[in-house]
Amino acid sequence: MLLFTLLFSLFQGAILFCCLAAKNTPASREVSDREQLDFIKNWAKNKH
Numbered sequence: 001m002l003l004f005t006l007l008f009s010l011f012q013g014a015i016l017f018c019c020l021a022a023k024n025t026p027a028s029r030e031v032s033d034r035e036q037l038d039f040i041k042n043w044a045k046n047k048h
Contacts, residue, residue: 022028
């Protein structure tokens, strides 16, 4: 049971690390920044 818990925890940690690393690339940050700027521009335009 202890071995299963240890392996499960290691597997979950690896998945979390991969997900965090994949979302932190310069290209994905640039796309996210562009989407946020577009949203803010559209929001400001519709508000006035």
